[in-house]
Amino acid sequence: MHKDIDTLIVTPEDMGRIDRAAALDLSSYGLMERAGQAVAAAALRRFPGALRFAVLCGPGNNGGDGYVAARALQEAGAAVAVHALGETAALTGDAASAFACFSGSVAPLSAYVPAAGDVVIDALFGAGLSRDVPQAVADIIEAVCRKAALPVLAVDLPSGVDGRTGQVRGAAFEASATVTFMCRKPGHLLLPGRSLAGDLEVFDIGIPARLLARHADHMRVNVPAIWRLALPEQEGAIHKYGRGHLAVFSGPATATGAARLSAAAGLRAGAGLVTLLSPREALSVNAAHLTAAMLKPVDGDDDLSALLDDARLQTFVLGPGFGDGARARGHVRLLAEGGRRLVLDADGISAFRDDPAALFALFSGESPRLVLTPHDGEFARLFPDLAQDGALSKIDRARKAAARSNGILILKGADTVIAAPDGRVLVNGNAPPWLATAGSGDVLAGIVGAHLAQGMPAFEAAASAVWRHGEAGRIAGEGLTAEDLPDAIPPWPE
Ligand SMILES: NC(=O)C1=CN([C@@H]2O[C@H](COP(=O)(O)OP(=O)(O)OC[C@H]3O[C@@H](n4cnc5c(N)ncnc54)[C@H](OP(=O)(O)O)[C@@H]3O)[C@@H](O)[C@H]2O)[C@@H](O)CC1
Ligand SMILES: Nc1ncnc2c1ncn2[C@@H]1O[C@H](COP(=O)(O)OP(=O)(O)O)[C@@H](O)[C@H]1O
Numbered sequence: 001m002h003k004d005i006d007t008l009i010v011t012p013e014d015m016g017r018i019d020r021a022a023a024l025d026l027s028s029y030g031l032m033e034r035a036g037q038a039v040a041a042a043a044l045r046r047f048p049g050a051l052r053f054a055v056l057c058g059p060g061n062n063g064g065d066g067y068v069a070a071r072a073l074q075e076a077g078a079a080v081a082v083h084a085l086g087e088t089a090a091l092t093g094d095a096a097s098a099f100a101c102f103s104g105s106v107a108p109l110s111a112y113v114p115a116a117g118d119v120v121i122d123a124l125f126g127a128g129l130s131r132d133v134p135q136a137v138a139d140i141i142e143a144v145c146r147k148a149a150l151p152v153l154a155v156d157l158p159s160g161v162d163g164r165t166g167q168v169r170g171a172a173f174e175a176s177a178t179v180t181f182m183c184r185k186p187g188h189l190l191l192p193g194r195s196l197a198g199d200l201e202v203f204d205i206g207i208p209a210r211l212l213a214r215h216a217d218h219m220r221v222n223v224p225a226i227w228r229l230a231l232p233e234q235e236g237a238i239h240k241y242g243r244g245h246l247a248v249f250s251g252p253a254t255a256t257g258a259a260r261l262s263a264a265a266g267l268r269a270g271a272g273l274v275t276l277l278s279p280r281e282a283l284s285v286n287a288a289h290l291t292a293a294m295l296k297p298v299d300g301d302d303d304l305s306a307l308l309d310d311a312r313l314q315t316f317v318l319g320p321g322f323g324d325g326a327r328a329r330g331h332v333r334l335l336a337e338g339g340r341r342l343v344l345d346a347d348g349i350s351a352f353r354d355d356p357a358a359l360f361a362l363f364s365g366e367s368p369r370l371v372l373t374p375h376d377g378e379f380a381r382l383f384p385d386l387a388q389d390g391a392l393s394k395i396d397r398a399r400k401a402a403a404r405s406n407g408i409l410i411l412k413g414a415d416t417v418i419a420a421p422d423g424r425v426l427v428n429g430n431a432p433p434w435l436a437t438a439g440s441g442d443v444l445a446g447i448v449g450a451h452l453a454q455g456m457p458a459f460e461a462a463a464s465a466v467w468r469h470g471e472a473g474r475i476a477g478e479g480l481t482a483e484d485l486p487d488a489i490p491p492w493p494e
């Protein structure tokens with residue numbers, strides 16, 4: 001993977017380790033000073049009309065950032081009211097130093113009365129939130145966000161958002177903007193944290209990149225730089241078979257549309273050839289709607305076995321509209337035993353709900369050639385224990401599922417996570433909400449298939465497909481239907 005730190009995602013726990021390592025070479029108070037100054041600068045830039053900044057400071061270093069910001073705002077001539085959760089005498093370390101440098105008065109949190117014209121600077125809890133927020137904080141959140149509807153600038157994370165999971169611990173601020181330091185945390189990218197954080201600014205407070213890279217796990221934001229080097233070569237004289245042949249299984253005559261969406265997306269996404277494998281009873285309805293894609297009859301395992309004699313057929317999509325679970329299981333077994341690459345989606349995933357281990361056994365032991373594309377409901381069918389474990393973040397769930405299945409996981413949603421068995425994880429961020437429309441997932445499966453057919457490694461094929469799917473959604477625009485998506489798939493990014 002590429003080495004830029006601007007796409008790194010760092011858990012609060014890793015950030016703590018990075019902080020401690022940085023403190024060996026740098027002044028840790030210096031880091032807090034730069035963090036607090038950045039918050040003050042963002043507040044002045046974003047809210048030039050604020051009548052007063054209400055800085056709410058917590059008991060840890062997030063509160064320390066708040067005291068630095070309050071001092072800087074006061075020095076800039078702004079009106080500031082500072083309110084502290086807990087006894088300021090109990091502050092320790094850098095937070096105590098920041099408090100000592102602030103010369104204004106500090107009132108208790110409970111004395112804060114939201115007023116029109118206030119901008120709230122939320123410095124209550126950041127990376128150190130370790131349990132549900134106390135009732136007094138939940139009450140302030142209610143008063144600020146719901147009753148007074150004041151703008152909030154969050155320091156590091158909106159208080160109440162768990163930085164590791166993006167989940168709300170009891171209650172959380174809904175910020176207009178959040179200033180975080182060095183790297184994004186999972187809670188900035190995973191829902192609901194992502195929407196609670198508002199506009200995110202990532203400010204460099206001077207921690208050396210080598211420390212970030214050394215202590216960070218393999219988590220990144222899904223951007224083209226990550227998979228650009230794995231893109232298929234686009235040679236002028238390439239033969240259509242050189243661009244890969246994708247085969248998509250069609251469902252029965254009453255449910256053929258989903259597979260055709262996958263097939264159309266596969267062609268647009270660059271597969272040289274796409275063949276729809278259709279039950280005989282559905283051949284005529286499929287034929288009536290296909291132009292560029294080819295059509296072959298496949299009713300059972302015997303037909304499929306015969307087809308697999310053709311070594312050019314290496315990549316398959318099975319699941320969209322497929323229906324028949326028993327047939328799906330038989331086909332998947334043949335494909336696995338034949339060493340083929342497979343995108344397993346929708347009904348193909350559900351087919352293994354009674355025995356997920358059977359699926360994982362089929363694809364175990366070699367470099368991944370299975371891509372699973374579940375939404376949350378389908379995920380729970382294959383990985384019920386992971387789906388039920390409330391301590392896991394979406395990143396953790398995808399990563400554990402990838403390791404267990406030896407497949408690439410695309411765990412879909414507004415915050416799609418892509419994970420590989422070796423621990424690499426990407427969180428996607430370019431998908432517009434109107435992508436949530438019937439058939440959109442079928443299009444995604446086809447794009448993944450096309451990328452695999454062109455020879456991309458499975459993780460990069462999946463990640464780039466999720467990105468192009470998101471871009472297609474943006475290009476097709478609000479109100480799109482899944483039929484609009486294939487034509488909107490953009491060329492590879494420069
Ligand atoms: N990383 C960086 O680059 C830099 C980070 N910096 C800043 O440091 C922040 C992290 O600081 P932090 O570790 O002190 O954690 P923080 O969020 O202040 O909370 C810990 C305090 O809250 C308490 N507490 C927790 N949950 C609670 C609850 N539900 N209800 C009540 N209390 C609760 C907890 O108490 P305890 O759990 O120990 O009882 C402890 O007292 C980070 O977000 C960033 O803003 C910058 O200054 C410099 C560079
Ligand atoms: N709120 C949202 N914002 C952006 N993308 C979304 C949102 N909800 C769903 N998606 C994306 O839309 C697609 C829906 O796929 P899926 O759930 O399989 O639906 P379908 O089976 O109807 O095609 C997935 O790629 C998912 O990541």
Ligand SMILES: [K+]
Nearest residue numbers: 122125157159
């Ligand atoms: K905060």
